[in-house]
Amino acid sequence: xxxxxxxxxxxxxxxxxxxxxxxxxxxxxxxxxxxxxxxxxxxxxxxxxxxxxxxxxxxxxxxxxxxxxxxxxxxxxxxxxxxxxxxxxxxxxxxxxxxxxxxxxxxxxxxxxxxxxxxxxxxxxxxxxxxxxxxxxxxxxxxxxxxxxxxxxxxxxxxxxxxxxxxxxxxxxxxxxxxxxxxxxxxxxxxxxxxxxxxxxxxxxxxxxxxxxxxxxxxxxxxxxxxxxxxxxxxxxxxxxxxxxxxxxxxxxxxxxxxxxxxxxxxxxxxxxxxxxxxxxxxxxxxxxxxxxxxxxxxxxxxxxxxx
DNA sequence: AGGTGATGGTCAC
DNA sequence: TGACCCTCACCTG
Numbered sequence: 001x002x003x004x005x006x007x008x009x010x011x012x013x014x015x016x017x018x019x020x021x022x023x024x025x026x027x028x029x030x031x032x033x034x035x036x037x038x039x040x041x042x043x044x045x046x047x048x049x050x051x052x053x054x055x056x057x058x059x060x061x062x063x064x065x066x067x068x069x070x071x072x073x074x075x076x077x078x079x080x081x082x083x084x085x086x087x088x089x090x091x092x093x094x095x096x097x098x099x100x101x102x103x104x105x106x107x108x109x110x111x112x113x114x115x116x117x118x119x120x121x122x123x124x125x126x127x128x129x130x131x132x133x134x135x136x137x138x139x140x141x142x143x144x145x146x147x148x149x150x151x152x153x154x155x156x157x158x159x160x161x162x163x164x165x166x167x168x169x170x171x172x173x174x175x176x177x178x179x180x181x182x183x184x185x186x187x188x189x190x191x192x193x194x195x196x197x198x199x200x201x202x203x204x205x206x207x208x209x210x211x212x213x214x215x216x217x218x219x220x221x222x223x224x225x226x227x228x229x230x231x232x233x234x235x236x237x238x239x240x241x242x243x244x245x246x247x248x249x250x251x252x253x254x255x256x257x258x259x260x261x262x263x264x265x266x267x268x269x270x271x272x273x274x275x276x277x278x279x280x281x282x283x284x285x286x287x288x289x290x291x292x293x294x295x296x297x298x299x300x301x302x303x304x305x306x307x308x
Numbered sequence: 309a310g311g312t313g314a315t316g317g318t319c320a321c
Numbered sequence: 322t323g324a325c326c327c328t329c330a331c332c333t334g
C-alpha cells in the first residue's frame with residue numbers, strides 16, 4: 001500500500017527495529033546479493049523517507065535506497081523470545097530481495113527492557129540499490145515538496161501548478177511537483193475540496209491549493225499514524241479523537257515522521273470516490289465516474305466536482 | 309492452471 | 322501512449 005505515508009511509517013519502523021544495531025543484511029532471493037554483501041556488518045544509522053523513496057543509512061555513508069513501486073512491501077517484524085531468551089528466525093517466504101536481521105540486545109538506557117530481535121523483509125520493490133550521499137541528494141533534488149517533511153515548501157508546488165496546462169489530477173501525481181501523493185490520496189483530496197480533476201493547474205485558485213496542501217498535511221500524518229489511508233471526515237475525526245493531537249503532527253525537525261503503533265486497530269476501509277465507480281456518491285447520490293488518465297484509474301463525482 | 313489487477317515509475321517511440 | 326518491471330492475492334475455469 002505504498003503512498004508516502006507508507007514510506008514514512010516504514011522509516012520509523014526501521015529506526016525502531018535497527019537504529020544503533022548492526023543488522024545482518026542478506027538477499028535470500030539473490031538479486032541483491034552484491035548490495036547486501038556491501039551493507040552487511042555495518043551499523044544501521046537511521047532511515048528517512050522523501051516522498052515515496054526510502055533511504056536507510058549505514059555506517060560509512062552507504063545508503064540502502066528503496067522504492068516500493070506499486071506492489072513492493074517491506075515488512076518489519078519483532079521476533080518473540082522464548083522462555084530461554086532465544087528466538088527463532090523465520091525462513092524467508094517468497095521472493096525476499098533483502099532481509100535485515102538484528103539480534104536484539106540486553107537492557108540499556110535506551111531500551112530498559114532489553115531490545116527485541118527484528119527481521120525486515122523487502123519484496124517486490126521496483127528499485128533497490130546501494131547509494132552514495134550524492135546519489136541520495138540527486139534523488140531528493142528531483143522531488144517536489146513532501147507534505148510529511150517538516151520544512152516542505154508548498155510554494156514550490158504552486159509555482160508549477162499555477163503555470164501548467166496539465167490537469168490538477170495529473171499534477172498531484174507528479175512526484176516532481178508534489179512528493180508522496182499517490183492515486184488514492186489524489187482522488188480523495190480532490191473530492192474533499194470538490195475540485196474537478198480535469199481542471200488545468202493554471203485554473204486552480206491559490207486558495208484552493210492552500211486548502212489542498214493543508215489537508216494533505218493533516219491526512220498524511222494520520223495515514224502514517226494509523227498505517228492506513230483515511231480520508232472520510234468521520235474517520236478523520238475518529239482518528240483525531242483517538243488520542244491523535246493534530247497540533248503534535250508527527251513530523252520531527254529532521255522531517256522523519258515519528259512512528260507509534262496504531263492504538264485502535266484498523267478502521268473500516270472506506271473512501272469517498274476511490275474505486276467506487278458506478279456506486280453512489282456519498283454526498284449527492286450521483287454515480288461515481290472513472291476514467292483512465294495516463295494509465296492510472298481516476299475516480300470522481302461528476303456532480304460534486306463539477307467545474308465552476 | 310492460468311489470468312488479472314494493484315495505492316508506481318521508467319524508458320522508448 | 323504503450324511496454325515493461327516487480328510480487329502475490331484473488332479470481333476464473
